[in-house]
Ligand code: ATP
Protein backbone atom coordinates (compact mmCIF):
# COMPACT_ATOMS: atom_id res chain seq x y z
CA UNK A 1 0.00 0.00 0.00
CA UNK A 2 1.29 3.47 -0.74
CA UNK A 3 1.73 6.16 1.83
CA UNK A 4 -0.95 8.28 0.19
CA UNK A 5 -3.55 5.52 0.14
CA UNK A 6 -3.27 4.71 3.82
CA UNK A 7 -5.61 6.76 6.02
CA UNK A 8 -3.82 8.97 8.54
CA UNK A 9 -4.02 8.01 12.20
CA UNK A 10 -6.87 9.96 13.75
CA UNK A 11 -5.46 10.88 17.12
CA UNK A 12 -7.93 11.53 19.89
CA UNK A 13 -5.97 14.60 20.93
CA UNK A 14 -5.27 15.35 17.33
CA UNK A 15 -4.08 18.50 15.76
CA UNK A 16 -6.31 18.53 12.76
CA UNK A 17 -6.58 22.27 13.07
CA UNK A 18 -2.85 22.56 13.41
CA UNK A 19 -2.62 26.18 12.27
CA UNK A 20 -5.48 27.26 14.55
CA UNK A 21 -4.01 25.41 17.49
CA UNK A 22 -0.61 26.97 16.87
CA UNK A 23 -2.14 30.42 16.71
CA UNK A 24 -4.16 30.05 19.89
CA UNK A 25 -2.17 27.65 22.01
CA UNK A 26 -0.63 28.64 25.30
CA UNK A 27 1.28 26.29 27.60
CA UNK A 28 -0.84 27.52 30.49
CA UNK A 29 -3.68 25.50 28.89
CA UNK A 30 -1.62 22.39 29.60
CA UNK A 31 -0.62 23.52 33.08
CA UNK A 32 -4.26 23.43 34.12
CA UNK A 33 -4.16 19.64 33.75
CA UNK A 34 -1.86 19.18 36.75
CA UNK A 35 -2.86 18.98 40.37
CA UNK A 36 -0.31 21.67 41.28
CA UNK A 37 -2.27 24.13 39.24
CA UNK A 38 -4.74 24.09 42.14
CA UNK A 39 -2.65 22.98 45.09
CA UNK A 40 0.64 24.71 44.29
CA UNK A 41 2.49 21.53 45.35
CA UNK A 42 4.77 20.19 42.64
CA UNK A 43 6.47 16.82 42.25
CA UNK A 44 6.87 14.88 39.02
CA UNK A 45 6.51 11.50 40.74
CA UNK A 46 3.28 12.55 42.37
CA UNK A 47 1.79 13.60 39.03
CA UNK A 48 3.01 10.48 37.26
CA UNK A 49 2.05 7.88 39.86
CA UNK A 50 0.31 8.88 43.10
CA UNK A 51 -2.24 11.06 41.47
CA UNK A 52 -3.57 8.16 39.37
CA UNK A 53 -3.55 5.87 42.40
CA UNK A 54 -6.17 8.18 43.89
CA UNK A 55 -8.51 7.86 40.91
CA UNK A 56 -10.34 5.19 38.91
CA UNK A 57 -6.92 4.18 37.58
CA UNK A 58 -5.71 2.84 40.92
CA UNK A 59 -6.05 -0.80 39.88
CA UNK A 60 -5.01 -0.20 36.31
CA UNK A 61 -1.70 -1.79 35.29
CA UNK A 62 0.93 0.95 35.21
CA UNK A 63 3.93 -1.29 34.50
CA UNK A 64 4.23 -4.57 32.65
CA UNK A 65 7.76 -5.91 33.01
CA UNK A 66 9.40 -8.74 31.08
CA UNK A 67 12.93 -9.98 30.70
CA UNK A 68 14.51 -13.43 30.36
CA UNK A 69 13.79 -14.27 34.00
CA UNK A 70 10.89 -12.17 35.16
CA UNK A 71 7.36 -11.41 34.11
CA UNK A 72 5.57 -9.03 36.46
CA UNK A 73 2.94 -6.36 36.55
CA UNK A 74 2.22 -3.49 38.88
CA UNK A 75 -0.85 -1.32 39.21
CA UNK A 76 -0.71 2.41 39.86
CA UNK A 77 -1.49 1.63 43.48
CA UNK A 78 1.39 -0.86 43.67
CA UNK A 79 3.66 1.71 42.08
CA UNK A 80 2.68 4.34 44.60
CA UNK A 81 3.48 2.03 47.49
CA UNK A 82 6.72 0.69 46.05
CA UNK A 83 8.06 4.10 45.09
CA UNK A 84 7.19 5.38 48.57
CA UNK A 85 9.12 2.47 50.02
CA UNK A 86 12.07 3.09 47.70
CA UNK A 87 12.09 6.74 48.79
CA UNK A 88 12.11 5.66 52.42
CA UNK A 89 15.06 3.34 51.80
CA UNK A 90 16.98 6.14 50.10
CA UNK A 91 16.16 8.53 52.92
CA UNK A 92 16.88 6.20 55.82
CA UNK A 93 19.91 4.38 54.44
CA UNK A 94 21.36 6.98 52.11
CA UNK A 95 20.42 10.22 53.90
CA UNK A 96 19.11 11.48 50.60
CA UNK A 97 17.83 15.04 50.70
CA UNK A 98 16.41 17.51 48.27
CA UNK A 99 18.92 18.47 45.56
CA UNK A 100 21.29 15.51 46.18
CA UNK A 101 22.36 13.47 43.16
CA UNK A 102 21.39 9.81 43.21
CA UNK A 103 22.67 7.68 40.36
CA UNK A 104 21.11 4.47 39.15
CA UNK A 105 23.40 2.05 37.34
CA UNK A 106 21.72 -1.24 36.54
CA UNK A 107 19.90 -3.24 33.90
CA UNK A 108 16.22 -2.62 33.39
CA UNK A 109 14.14 -4.12 36.19
CA UNK A 110 11.12 -2.98 38.20
CA UNK A 111 13.50 -1.92 41.00
CA UNK A 112 15.21 0.49 38.66
CA UNK A 113 11.91 2.30 38.14
CA UNK A 114 11.07 2.26 41.86
CA UNK A 115 14.48 3.78 42.58
CA UNK A 116 14.17 6.51 39.96
CA UNK A 117 10.73 7.58 41.12
CA UNK A 118 11.67 7.16 44.78
CA UNK A 119 14.58 9.55 44.28
CA UNK A 120 12.28 12.06 42.65
CA UNK A 121 9.80 11.80 45.49
CA UNK A 122 12.55 13.06 47.81
CA UNK A 123 13.20 16.07 45.60
CA UNK A 124 16.63 14.68 44.75
CA UNK A 125 18.10 14.66 41.25
CA UNK A 126 18.30 11.29 39.57
CA UNK A 127 21.09 10.30 37.18
CA UNK A 128 20.40 7.16 35.16
CA UNK A 129 23.43 5.34 33.78
CA UNK A 130 23.36 2.76 31.04
CA UNK A 131 24.33 -0.66 32.41
CA UNK A 132 27.06 -1.26 29.84
CA UNK A 133 29.25 1.64 30.97
CA UNK A 134 32.75 0.63 31.98
CA UNK A 135 34.69 1.94 34.93
CA UNK A 136 36.05 5.12 33.37
CA UNK A 137 32.64 6.23 32.13
CA UNK A 138 31.00 5.53 35.49
CA UNK A 139 33.71 7.41 37.34
CA UNK A 140 33.55 10.48 35.07
CA UNK A 141 29.82 10.83 35.61
CA UNK A 142 29.73 10.21 39.35
CA UNK A 143 32.66 12.56 39.83
CA UNK A 144 31.30 15.35 37.66
CA UNK A 145 27.92 15.24 39.40
CA UNK A 146 29.29 14.63 42.93
CA UNK A 147 26.79 11.80 43.36
CA UNK A 148 26.01 10.96 46.99
CA UNK A 149 24.19 7.66 46.49
CA UNK A 150 24.41 4.95 43.87
CA UNK A 151 21.88 2.21 43.25
CA UNK A 152 23.46 -0.70 41.40
CA UNK A 153 23.84 -4.50 41.35
CA UNK A 154 26.56 -6.75 42.77
CA UNK A 155 27.56 -7.65 39.20
CA UNK A 156 28.15 -4.02 38.25
CA UNK A 157 29.75 -2.93 41.53
CA UNK A 158 33.18 -3.96 40.21
CA UNK A 159 33.00 -1.08 37.76
CA UNK A 160 32.52 1.51 40.49
CA UNK A 161 35.88 2.81 41.79
CA UNK A 162 34.48 3.54 45.23
CA UNK A 163 37.77 4.70 46.83
CA UNK A 164 38.23 7.32 44.14
CA UNK A 165 34.79 8.86 44.72
CA UNK A 166 34.90 10.77 48.02
CA UNK A 167 31.40 12.20 47.59
CA UNK A 168 29.79 8.80 47.21
CA UNK A 169 28.50 7.90 50.67
CA UNK A 170 26.15 4.94 50.13
CA UNK A 171 25.68 2.15 47.63
CA UNK A 172 22.33 0.39 47.50
CA UNK A 173 22.75 -3.05 45.96
CA UNK A 174 19.88 -4.78 44.22
CA UNK A 175 20.49 -8.53 44.42
CA UNK A 176 20.52 -11.57 46.68
CA UNK A 177 22.56 -12.28 49.81
CA UNK A 178 23.98 -8.80 50.12
CA UNK A 179 26.36 -8.23 52.99
CA UNK A 180 25.77 -4.81 54.41
CA UNK A 181 28.49 -2.55 55.85
CA UNK A 182 29.10 1.21 56.34
CA UNK A 183 28.55 1.92 52.67
CA UNK A 184 26.69 -1.07 51.25
CA UNK A 185 22.93 -1.40 51.78
CA UNK A 186 20.75 -4.35 50.77
CA UNK A 187 18.10 -2.59 48.70
CA UNK A 188 15.57 -5.42 48.46
CA UNK A 189 15.76 -6.31 52.14
CA UNK A 190 15.31 -2.68 53.14
CA UNK A 191 12.56 -2.21 50.59
CA UNK A 192 10.60 -5.10 52.06
CA UNK A 193 10.70 -3.64 55.55
CA UNK A 194 10.31 0.04 54.56
CA UNK A 195 7.27 2.10 55.50
CA UNK A 196 4.74 2.37 52.72
CA UNK A 197 3.80 5.88 53.74
CA UNK A 198 5.84 8.88 52.72
CA UNK A 199 5.60 12.63 52.95
CA UNK A 200 6.56 13.62 49.45
CA UNK A 201 9.04 16.47 49.16
CA UNK A 202 7.22 19.25 47.36
CA UNK A 203 9.47 21.27 45.11
CA UNK A 204 9.40 24.26 42.78
CA UNK A 205 8.72 23.74 39.08
CA UNK A 206 12.24 24.96 38.38
CA UNK A 207 13.94 22.53 40.79
CA UNK A 208 16.25 19.82 39.43
CA UNK A 209 14.70 16.51 38.38
CA UNK A 210 17.10 14.50 36.27
CA UNK A 211 20.67 14.69 35.05
CA UNK A 212 21.30 12.97 31.73
CA UNK A 213 24.78 12.55 30.38
CA UNK A 214 24.22 12.51 26.63
CA UNK A 215 25.22 9.72 24.37
CA UNK A 216 28.34 11.30 23.02
CA UNK A 217 27.88 10.98 19.29
CA UNK A 218 29.83 14.21 19.02
CA UNK A 219 32.35 14.14 21.83
CA UNK A 220 32.74 14.23 25.59
CA UNK A 221 29.50 13.45 27.49
CA UNK A 222 27.85 16.41 29.12
CA UNK A 223 25.43 16.50 32.05
CA UNK A 224 22.13 17.92 30.88
CA UNK A 225 19.91 19.04 33.75
CA UNK A 226 16.13 19.00 33.48
CA UNK A 227 13.61 20.32 36.00
CA UNK A 228 10.15 19.26 37.14
CA UNK A 229 8.52 21.76 34.79
CA UNK A 230 9.49 19.45 31.90
CA UNK A 231 6.33 17.50 32.73
CA UNK A 232 4.22 20.17 31.03
CA UNK A 233 5.59 19.35 27.61
CA UNK A 234 6.14 15.66 28.24
CA UNK A 235 2.50 15.27 29.15
CA UNK A 236 1.23 17.35 26.24
CA UNK A 237 3.30 15.45 23.68
CA UNK A 238 2.29 12.11 25.20
CA UNK A 239 -1.23 13.19 24.22
CA UNK A 240 -0.65 14.97 20.93
CA UNK A 241 2.16 12.89 19.48
CA UNK A 242 2.12 9.46 21.14
CA UNK A 243 -1.65 9.86 21.19
CA UNK A 244 -1.88 7.90 24.45
CA UNK A 245 -5.48 7.12 25.37
CA UNK A 246 -7.04 5.33 28.29
CA UNK A 247 -7.01 1.84 26.74
CA UNK A 248 -3.53 2.03 25.27
CA UNK A 249 -0.73 -0.39 25.97
CA UNK A 250 2.43 1.49 25.22
CA UNK A 251 5.96 0.27 24.64
CA UNK A 252 9.03 2.49 24.42
CA UNK A 253 12.08 0.40 23.62
CA UNK A 254 14.68 2.88 24.90
CA UNK A 255 16.75 2.31 28.02
CA UNK A 256 16.35 4.96 30.76
CA UNK A 257 20.08 5.64 30.39
CA UNK A 258 19.02 7.73 27.39
CA UNK A 259 16.56 10.57 27.49
CA UNK A 260 13.95 8.74 25.41
CA UNK A 261 13.83 6.04 28.07
CA UNK A 262 12.91 8.60 30.74
CA UNK A 263 10.96 11.39 28.99
CA UNK A 264 8.93 8.80 27.08
CA UNK A 265 9.73 5.58 28.96
CA UNK A 266 8.69 6.97 32.36
CA UNK A 267 7.33 10.51 32.51
CA UNK A 268 5.20 10.94 29.39
CA UNK A 269 3.30 7.64 29.55
CA UNK A 270 2.71 7.71 33.28
CA UNK A 271 1.71 11.37 33.33
CA UNK A 272 -0.86 10.33 30.74
CA UNK A 273 -2.03 7.39 32.90
CA UNK A 274 -1.13 4.71 30.33
CA UNK A 275 -0.13 1.08 30.77
CA UNK A 276 3.60 1.02 30.14
CA UNK A 277 5.47 -2.05 28.87
CA UNK A 278 9.11 -2.33 29.86
CA UNK A 279 11.30 -5.04 28.42
CA UNK A 280 14.79 -5.90 29.64
CA UNK A 281 17.45 -8.01 28.01
CA UNK A 282 19.09 -7.78 24.65
CA UNK A 283 17.47 -6.94 21.35
CA UNK A 284 16.26 -9.97 19.41
CA UNK A 285 13.82 -9.64 16.53
CA UNK A 286 11.61 -12.57 17.52
CA UNK A 287 11.37 -11.62 21.19
CA UNK A 288 10.46 -8.07 20.18
CA UNK A 289 7.65 -9.19 17.91
CA UNK A 290 6.55 -11.53 20.70
CA UNK A 291 6.28 -8.57 23.07
CA UNK A 292 4.10 -6.68 20.60
CA UNK A 293 1.81 -9.68 20.29
CA UNK A 294 1.73 -10.87 23.92
CA UNK A 295 1.00 -7.51 25.50
CA UNK A 296 -1.24 -6.32 22.71
CA UNK A 297 0.91 -3.23 22.30
CA UNK A 298 -1.08 -0.44 20.65
CA UNK A 299 1.47 2.39 20.62
CA UNK A 300 5.11 1.62 19.95
CA UNK A 301 8.04 4.07 20.16
CA UNK A 302 11.37 2.86 18.84
CA UNK A 303 14.36 3.92 16.74
CA UNK A 304 15.59 3.62 13.15
CA UNK A 305 18.44 1.34 14.16
CA UNK A 306 15.97 -1.13 15.65
CA UNK A 307 13.67 -0.92 12.65
CA UNK A 308 16.64 -1.57 10.36
CA UNK A 309 17.59 -4.63 12.38
CA UNK A 310 14.03 -5.93 12.20
CA UNK A 311 14.14 -5.26 8.47
CA UNK A 312 17.34 -7.30 8.14
CA UNK A 313 15.64 -10.17 9.97
CA UNK A 314 13.34 -10.52 6.97
CA UNK A 315 9.62 -10.26 6.27
CA UNK A 316 8.91 -13.94 6.90
CA UNK A 317 9.58 -13.57 10.60
CA UNK A 318 7.11 -10.77 11.20
CA UNK A 319 4.35 -12.75 9.49
CA UNK A 320 4.50 -15.32 12.28
CA UNK A 321 3.12 -12.83 14.78
CA UNK A 322 -0.26 -11.28 15.29
CA UNK A 323 0.34 -7.56 15.48
CA UNK A 324 -3.22 -6.54 14.78
CA UNK A 325 -3.57 -4.44 17.93
CA UNK A 326 -0.75 -2.13 16.96
CA UNK A 327 -2.20 1.21 15.87
CA UNK A 328 0.53 3.85 16.13
CA UNK A 329 4.28 3.53 15.51
CA UNK A 330 6.87 6.23 16.20
CA UNK A 331 10.59 6.69 15.77
CA UNK A 332 13.33 8.85 17.27
CA UNK A 333 17.08 9.22 17.58
CA UNK A 334 18.32 9.17 14.04
CA UNK A 335 16.95 10.11 10.68
CA UNK A 336 14.13 7.83 9.62
CA UNK A 337 15.15 6.59 6.20
CA UNK A 338 12.38 6.53 3.58
CA UNK A 339 13.30 2.87 3.04
CA UNK A 340 12.28 2.15 6.63
CA UNK A 341 8.98 4.00 6.18
CA UNK A 342 8.22 1.85 3.13
CA UNK A 343 9.06 -1.28 5.08
CA UNK A 344 6.70 -0.19 7.89
CA UNK A 345 3.91 0.21 5.37
CA UNK A 346 4.61 -3.22 3.96
CA UNK A 347 4.88 -5.27 7.13
CA UNK A 348 2.70 -3.39 9.63
CA UNK A 349 0.49 -1.51 7.21
CA UNK A 350 1.33 1.53 9.35
CA UNK A 351 3.05 4.81 8.83
CA UNK A 352 6.06 5.19 11.08
CA UNK A 353 5.91 8.65 12.59
CA UNK A 354 9.22 10.39 13.00
CA UNK A 355 9.91 12.64 15.97
CA UNK A 356 12.88 14.97 16.38
CA UNK A 357 14.27 16.18 19.67
CA UNK A 358 17.41 15.92 21.77
CA UNK A 359 18.59 15.24 25.31
CA UNK A 360 18.90 18.99 25.72
CA UNK A 361 15.31 19.66 24.61
CA UNK A 362 13.75 17.26 27.14
CA UNK A 363 10.75 16.46 24.95
CA UNK A 364 9.67 16.22 21.34
CA UNK A 365 9.78 19.42 19.28
CA UNK A 366 9.38 18.60 15.59
CA UNK A 367 7.16 15.66 14.79
CA UNK A 368 4.91 13.86 12.40
CA UNK A 369 1.92 14.07 14.70
CA UNK A 370 -0.77 11.46 14.07
CA UNK A 371 -2.98 13.23 11.56
CA UNK A 372 -0.19 14.94 9.60
CA UNK A 373 0.44 13.74 6.06
CA UNK A 374 3.95 12.31 6.10
CA UNK A 375 6.56 13.37 3.60
CA UNK A 376 9.18 10.60 3.67
CA UNK A 377 12.52 12.07 4.68
CA UNK A 378 10.90 14.81 6.76
CA UNK A 379 10.63 14.74 10.52
CA UNK A 380 7.45 16.81 10.34
CA UNK A 381 6.46 20.14 11.86
CA UNK A 382 6.99 21.89 15.20
CA UNK A 383 4.39 21.16 17.85
CA UNK A 384 2.17 24.10 18.82
CA UNK A 385 3.90 26.32 21.36
CA UNK A 386 7.29 25.74 19.73
CA UNK A 387 8.88 28.03 17.18
CA UNK A 388 11.49 26.40 14.95
CA UNK A 389 13.50 27.94 12.12
CA UNK A 390 16.56 27.50 9.98
CA UNK A 391 19.10 30.19 10.85
CA UNK A 392 22.57 31.13 9.67
CA UNK A 393 25.55 31.32 12.01
CA UNK A 394 24.56 34.84 13.06
CA UNK A 395 21.00 33.87 14.00
CA UNK A 396 19.37 35.30 10.87
CA UNK A 397 16.36 33.27 9.71
CA UNK A 398 16.86 31.70 6.27
CA UNK A 399 14.14 31.31 3.64
CA UNK A 400 12.62 27.90 2.72
CA UNK A 401 14.78 25.25 1.07
CA UNK A 402 18.08 26.64 2.35
CA UNK A 403 20.22 24.36 4.45
CA UNK A 404 21.31 25.88 7.77
CA UNK A 405 21.23 25.50 11.55
CA UNK A 406 18.08 23.99 12.95
CA UNK A 407 17.16 26.37 15.76
CA UNK A 408 14.39 26.69 18.33
CA UNK A 409 13.18 29.87 19.98
CA UNK A 410 14.12 29.65 23.65
CA UNK A 411 11.38 29.10 26.21
CA UNK A 412 9.69 25.75 25.60
CA UNK A 413 8.75 24.12 28.94
CA UNK A 414 11.09 21.10 28.89
CA UNK A 415 14.27 22.87 27.83
CA UNK A 416 17.42 21.96 29.76
CA UNK A 417 18.23 24.46 32.48
CA UNK A 418 21.94 23.79 32.88
CA UNK A 419 24.92 21.86 31.65
CA UNK A 420 26.22 20.56 34.95
CA UNK A 421 29.40 22.39 35.99
CA UNK A 422 29.76 24.00 32.61
CA UNK A 423 28.13 27.38 32.12
CA UNK A 424 30.27 28.15 29.08
CA UNK A 425 29.03 25.04 27.32
CA UNK A 426 25.44 25.95 28.14
CA UNK A 427 25.91 29.48 26.78
CA UNK A 428 27.42 28.12 23.57
CA UNK A 429 24.03 26.70 22.56
CA UNK A 430 22.51 30.13 21.98
CA UNK A 431 22.66 32.71 19.20
CA UNK A 432 21.36 36.29 19.18
CA UNK A 433 17.57 36.44 18.96
CA UNK A 434 17.17 33.82 21.71
CA UNK A 435 17.76 30.99 19.28
CA UNK A 436 18.77 27.65 20.73
CA UNK A 437 21.01 26.04 18.13
CA UNK A 438 20.64 22.30 17.92
CA UNK A 439 23.86 21.38 16.15
CA UNK A 440 21.81 19.72 13.43
CA UNK A 441 21.56 21.07 9.93
CA UNK A 442 18.24 21.00 8.15
CA UNK A 443 15.99 22.89 5.78
CA UNK A 444 12.30 23.68 5.81
CA UNK A 445 10.11 23.47 2.70
CA UNK A 446 7.30 25.83 1.61
CA UNK A 447 4.75 23.72 3.50
CA UNK A 448 6.61 24.06 6.78
CA UNK A 449 8.02 20.52 6.87
CA UNK A 450 11.52 20.17 8.32
CA UNK A 451 14.12 17.94 6.66
CA UNK A 452 17.10 16.74 8.67
CA UNK A 453 20.38 16.84 6.74
CA UNK A 454 22.98 15.77 9.27
CA UNK A 455 24.81 17.05 12.26
CA UNK A 456 26.47 20.36 11.43
CA UNK A 457 29.87 18.78 12.04
CA UNK A 458 29.03 15.97 9.62
CA UNK A 459 27.94 18.04 6.63
CA UNK A 460 30.25 17.41 3.69
CA UNK A 461 31.57 20.10 1.35
CA UNK A 462 32.49 18.46 -1.91
CA UNK A 463 33.42 20.45 -5.01
CA UNK A 464 31.53 23.41 -3.61
CA UNK A 465 28.34 21.45 -2.90
CA UNK A 466 26.98 20.92 0.60
CA UNK A 467 25.94 17.30 1.01
CA UNK A 468 24.17 15.91 4.06
CA UNK A 469 25.40 12.42 4.94
CA UNK A 470 21.88 11.26 5.77
CA UNK A 471 20.59 11.52 2.21
CA UNK A 472 23.52 9.53 0.87
CA UNK A 473 23.19 6.90 3.60
CA UNK A 474 19.49 6.56 2.94
CA UNK A 475 20.07 6.00 -0.74
CA UNK A 476 22.81 3.43 -0.12
CA UNK A 477 20.45 1.66 2.26
CA UNK A 478 17.96 1.16 -0.56
CA UNK A 479 20.49 -0.99 -2.35
CA UNK A 480 19.36 -4.61 -1.94
CA UNK A 481 22.74 -5.82 -0.62
CA UNK A 482 23.13 -3.22 2.13
CA UNK A 483 22.30 -3.49 5.83
CA UNK A 484 23.83 -0.26 7.15
CA UNK A 485 25.80 2.70 5.91
CA UNK A 486 27.80 5.54 7.44
CA UNK A 487 29.03 8.41 5.30
CA UNK A 488 31.77 10.96 6.02
CA UNK A 489 33.69 13.69 4.23
CA UNK A 490 37.35 12.88 3.66
CA UNK A 491 39.72 15.79 2.97
CA UNK A 492 40.79 15.99 -0.65
CA UNK A 493 43.23 18.48 -2.19
CA UNK A 494 41.07 19.08 -5.25
CA UNK A 495 37.49 18.77 -4.13
CA UNK A 496 37.77 20.00 -0.57
CA UNK A 497 36.23 16.79 0.62
CA UNK A 498 35.19 13.60 -1.06
CA UNK A 499 32.40 11.35 0.10
CA UNK A 500 33.45 8.13 1.69
CA UNK A 501 30.93 5.46 2.65
CA UNK A 502 31.36 2.65 5.14
CA UNK A 503 28.95 -0.13 4.35
CA UNK A 504 27.84 -3.27 6.20
CA UNK A 505 26.29 -5.86 3.89
CA UNK A 506 23.27 -8.06 4.42
CA UNK A 507 24.10 -11.71 4.96
CA UNK A 508 24.82 -13.64 1.77
CA UNK A 509 26.54 -10.78 -0.09
CA UNK A 510 30.19 -10.86 -1.05
CA UNK A 511 32.25 -7.69 -0.51
CA UNK A 512 33.57 -7.34 -4.05
CA UNK A 513 34.79 -4.40 -6.12
CA UNK A 514 31.90 -4.98 -8.52
CA UNK A 515 29.47 -4.49 -5.66
CA UNK A 516 31.21 -1.24 -4.71
CA UNK A 517 30.81 0.03 -8.23
CA UNK A 518 27.21 -1.09 -8.28
CA UNK A 519 26.44 0.83 -5.07
CA UNK A 520 28.22 3.90 -6.45
CA UNK A 521 26.14 3.81 -9.64
CA UNK A 522 23.02 3.23 -7.60
CA UNK A 523 23.56 6.47 -5.66
CA UNK A 524 24.57 8.34 -8.80
CA UNK A 525 21.36 7.38 -10.61
CA UNK A 526 19.08 7.63 -7.59
CA UNK A 527 20.40 10.80 -5.99
CA UNK A 528 23.06 12.86 -7.78
CA UNK A 529 26.46 12.33 -9.35
CA UNK A 530 28.15 14.64 -6.85
CA UNK A 531 26.58 12.71 -3.96
CA UNK A 532 27.91 9.31 -5.06
CA UNK A 533 30.64 8.08 -2.72
CA UNK A 534 34.06 8.11 -4.37
CA UNK A 535 35.29 5.63 -1.83
CA UNK A 536 33.45 2.69 -0.34
CA UNK A 537 34.78 0.46 2.38
CA UNK A 538 33.02 -2.69 3.54
CA UNK A 539 32.91 -3.43 7.25
CA UNK A 540 31.22 -6.17 9.25
CA UNK A 541 29.77 -3.61 11.63
CA UNK A 542 29.65 0.16 11.98
CA UNK A 543 30.63 1.93 15.19
CA UNK A 544 27.49 2.89 17.06
CA UNK A 545 26.46 4.38 20.35
CA UNK A 546 24.62 2.08 22.70
CA UNK A 547 21.50 3.98 21.82
CA UNK A 548 22.06 2.80 18.26
CA UNK A 549 23.43 5.86 16.47
CA UNK A 550 26.14 5.61 13.88
CA UNK A 551 29.22 7.40 15.23
CA UNK A 552 30.47 9.26 12.18
CA UNK A 553 33.12 11.06 14.19
CA UNK A 554 34.65 7.64 14.95
CA UNK A 555 34.58 6.61 11.30
CA UNK A 556 36.26 9.89 10.48
CA UNK A 557 38.87 9.51 13.19
CA UNK A 558 39.70 5.98 12.00
CA UNK A 559 39.93 7.15 8.44
CA UNK A 560 42.18 10.09 9.20
CA UNK A 561 44.17 8.46 11.98
CA UNK A 562 42.97 11.02 14.49
CA UNK A 563 42.22 10.46 18.17
CA UNK A 564 38.72 8.98 18.49
CA UNK A 565 37.85 10.97 21.61
CA UNK A 566 35.53 9.61 24.27
CA UNK A 567 34.30 6.10 23.43
CA UNK A 568 32.45 5.36 26.65
CA UNK A 569 29.11 5.29 24.92
CA UNK A 570 30.17 3.02 22.07
CA UNK A 571 28.72 -0.48 21.78
CA UNK A 572 31.07 -3.41 22.31
P1 ATP B 1 25.95 14.11 21.92
O1 ATP B 1 25.15 15.37 21.91
O2 ATP B 1 26.48 13.79 23.26
O3 ATP B 1 26.98 14.06 20.89
P2 ATP B 1 23.65 12.86 20.72
O4 ATP B 1 23.45 14.17 20.05
O5 ATP B 1 23.64 11.65 19.87
O6 ATP B 1 24.98 12.89 21.58
P3 ATP B 1 20.98 12.80 21.79
O7 ATP B 1 20.61 14.04 22.51
O8 ATP B 1 20.48 11.51 22.32
O9 ATP B 1 22.54 12.68 21.84
O10 ATP B 1 20.51 12.85 20.31
C1 ATP B 1 20.01 14.00 19.69
C2 ATP B 1 20.44 14.00 18.25
O11 ATP B 1 19.96 12.81 17.59
C3 ATP B 1 19.89 15.12 17.43
O12 ATP B 1 20.66 16.30 17.58
C4 ATP B 1 19.95 14.54 16.02
O13 ATP B 1 21.25 14.66 15.49
C5 ATP B 1 19.61 13.10 16.25
N1 ATP B 1 18.17 12.87 16.06
C6 ATP B 1 17.23 12.69 17.01
N2 ATP B 1 16.02 12.49 16.47
C7 ATP B 1 16.18 12.57 15.15
C8 ATP B 1 15.29 12.47 14.01
N3 ATP B 1 14.01 12.22 14.18
N4 ATP B 1 15.83 12.63 12.79
C9 ATP B 1 17.13 12.89 12.62
N5 ATP B 1 18.00 12.98 13.63
C10 ATP B 1 17.55 12.83 14.88
Ligand code: MG
Pocket residue numbers: 214218358439
Ligand atom coordinates in the same frame (compact mmCIF):
# COMPACT_ATOMS: atom_id res chain seq x y z
MG1 MG C 1 23.72 16.10 20.69
